[in-house]
Amino acid sequence: xxxxxxxxxxxxxxxxxxxxINFDINSGEIVCIIGPSGCGKSTLLRFLGGLERPTSGExxxxxxxxxxxxxxxxxxxxxxxxxxxxxxxxxxxxxxxDHRIPADQASAxxxxxxxxxxxxxxxxxxxxxxxxxxxxxVAIARALCVNPAVLLMDEPLSALDSQTRExxxxxxxxxxxxxxxxxxxxxxxxxxxxxxxxxxxxxxRRPGTIREIVEIDxxxxxxxxxxxxxxxKQEYLWNLMRDEALAADMELTDD
Amino acid sequence: xxxxxxxxxxxARSSSTAAKxxxxxxxxxxxxxxxxxxxxxxxxxxxxxxxGSTSGFIPALVLPSPGESLQAFINLFESGLLWLHVSASxxxxxxxxxxxxxxxISVGLFVALSSIGxxxxxxxxxxxxxxxxxxxxxxxxxxxxxxxxxxxxxxxFGVFFPTVxxxxxxxxxxxxxxxxxxxxxxxxWSSIVRKIIFPGALPAILSGFRISASIAIILLVAAxxxxxxxxxGAYVLLAGSLMATDQLIAGVAILSALGLTVSYxxxxxxxxxxxxxx
Numbered sequence: 022x023x024x025x026x027x028x029x030x031x032x033x034x035x036x037x038x039x040x041x042i043n044f045d046i047n048s049g050e051i052v053c054i055i056g057p058s059g060c061g062k063s064t065l066l067r068f069l070g071g072l073e074r075p076t077s078g079e080x081x082x083x084x085x086x087x088x089x090x091x092x093x094x095x096x097x098x099x100x101x102x103x104x105x106x107x108x109x110x111x112x113x114x115x116x117x118x119d120h121r122i123p124a125d126q127a128s129a130x131x132x133x134x135x136x137x138x139x140x141x142x143x144x145x146x147x148x149x150x151x152x153x154x155x156x157x158x159v160a161i162a163r164a165l166c167v168n169p170a171v172l173l174m175d176e177p178l179s180a181l182d183s184q185t186r187e188x189x190x191x192x193x194x195x196x197x198x199x200x201x202x203x204x205x206x207x208x209x210x211x212x213x214x215x216x217x218x219x220x221x222x223x224x225x226r227r228p229g230t231i232r233e234i235v236e237i238d239x240x241x242x243x244x245x246x247x248x249x250x251x252x253x254k255q256e257y258l259w260n261l262m263r264d265e266a267l268a269a270d271m272e273l274t275d276d
Numbered sequence: 277x278x279x280x281x282x283x284x285x286x287x288a289r290s291s292s293t294a295a296k297x298x299x300x301x302x303x304x305x306x307x308x309x310x311x312x313x314x315x316x317x318x319x320x321x322x323x324x325x326x327x328g329s330t331s332g333f334i335p336a337l338v339l340p341s342p343g344e345s346l347q348a349f350i351n352l353f354e355s356g357l358l359w360l361h362v363s364a365s366x367x368x369x370x371x372x373x374x375x376x377x378x379x380x381i382s383v384g385l386f387v388a389l390s391s392i393g394x395x396x397x398x399x400x401x402x403x404x405x406x407x408x409x410x411x412x413x414x415x416x417x418x419x420x421x422x423x424x425x426x427x428x429x430x431x432x433f434g435v436f437f438p439t440v441x442x443x444x445x446x447x448x449x450x451x452x453x454x455x456x457x458x459x460x461x462x463x464x465w466s467s468i469v470r471k472i473i474f475p476g477a478l479p480a481i482l483s484g485f486r487i488s489a490s491i492a493i494i495l496l497v498a499a500x501x502x503x504x505x506x507x508x509g510a511y512v513l514l515a516g517s518l519m520a521t522d523q524l525i526a527g528v529a530i531l532s533a534l535g536l537t538v539s540y541x542x543x544x545x546x547x548x549x550x551x552x553x554x
Binding site: 070072091092094095096098100102104105106107115116118119147149163167 | 453454456457458459460461462463464467471472475476552553554
């Protein structure tokens with residue numbers, strides 16, 4: 022299943038947030054969206070999953086998701102959004118409970134995603150007992166258990182410290198290498214974009230328009246070895262964004 | 277860098293005054309539990325009261341001695357009336373508080389979750405909330421009869437309004453990102469209410485229980501002062517009109533014990549339901 026954004030335009034009152042956004046998310050690729058703060062990248066992600074509607078333009082779903090897919094468009098949030106009163110297991114099963122899956126099948130799914138995210142030993146733990154990185158792993162496990170066609174990630178690593186971020190980035194690369202999932206990954210961290218993105222959409226500051234779409238052909242698994250080339254890409258992206266970021270920083274916000 | 281700092285440090289120490297520890301300024305605002313203080317204060321007060329009564333410092337007309345009050349309580353117990361009074365009161369309290377709480381939580385959820393509910397009921401609740409429910413007792417007697425109905429209704433109404441307000445506020449304070457998470461996984465409306473909103477609101481609802489339970493006890497006594505044969509309120513009122521202050525003190529002690537029990541039970545419920553908090 023592919024997603025296609027057609028002439029997305031959005032405004033709050035008479036403030037233009039996004040204008041003229043067109044790009045595709047093809048099956049099996051990770052598309053990163055980067056841009057200065059307040060450029061509307063998270064808003065754009067909410068349009069992609071149908072949590073909000075753009076003022077004009079549309080998000081198209083091309084082809085239908087596979088039958089095994091319980092929730093085609095699944096989010097991973099920056100602040101994890103785990104229910105503090107449910108255990109790791111309970112948080113994951115929340116996503117399955119509304120789908121009337123037989124109990125043994127549901128527990129098989131939960132065991133599988135716990136193993137894939139290396140959480141098997143923590144299934145009974147409550148969120149408050151877990152570190153930030155573990156919490157985000159739980160959120161990733163919860164997202165994987167519904168077998169999403171497209172993962173929508175809203176700065177998933179931004180609330181974590183840099184070491185944990187590094188570890189989780191490796192985990193995401195591993196996950197993708199084993200099974201090519203489709204994702205849209207919003208971030209303000211250029212290193213993350215360069216490590217994970219097949220396609221990097223660079224947005225300008227408000228009103229957000231597409232500055233450039235940068236493609237990186239190096240396979241995800243090889244990027245860590247190819248440090249020099251990745252540094253160059255990052256440098257290139259930073260040059261695209263620097264002035265925008267500077268200007269965005271000086272802006273007064275009303276909302 | 278470190279070297280230059282350390283040499284500066286040592287030179288300063290040798291040249292000026294001697295070294296002294298940095299003064300501690302972090303104390304004073306953190307209380308720590310001292311378990312033996314409260315029984316000592318309690319026993320000390322009773323001992324003072326006993327000494328005052330026996331020495332004549334406190335005249336018997338002003339306050340009966342603790343021994344007399346205890347005797348009144350024992351008499352009440354031996355006559356078998358204690359259980360009649362307490363069970364009558366407990367029954368009214370239980371029915372009134374439970375019904376008021378269930379209604380209050382339901383209406384509170386409705387007010388918090390629907391725009392119509394919010395617009396229609398919230399101002400109504402705000403208007404009736406400050407009315408002392410005991411002022412409505414005569415009306416309740418006309419509507420529900422002089423028997424149990426009017427007493428239970430007084431408690432029910434007294435509990436209902438604060439519960440609506442605390443539920444409403446609790447639901448409003450549930451983390452929006454959790455609700456959005458539920459929507460993003462395609463959960464149904466009722467699943468989101470049952471699995472995300474209600475548990476998220478529970479801490480504030482339970483702390484509302486403390487307020488509604490004490491209101492219920494106050495209204496219980498007030499309601500029992502009119503047309504009740506049995507009940508702790510009736511017992512206290514009768515003792516008061518006979519100037520039997522020893523019985524009055526015994527009745528007040530029963531009410532205090534009732535209040536403490538209720539607050540203990542709510543504490544247990546909080547620990548059971550909110551164990552996930554820390």
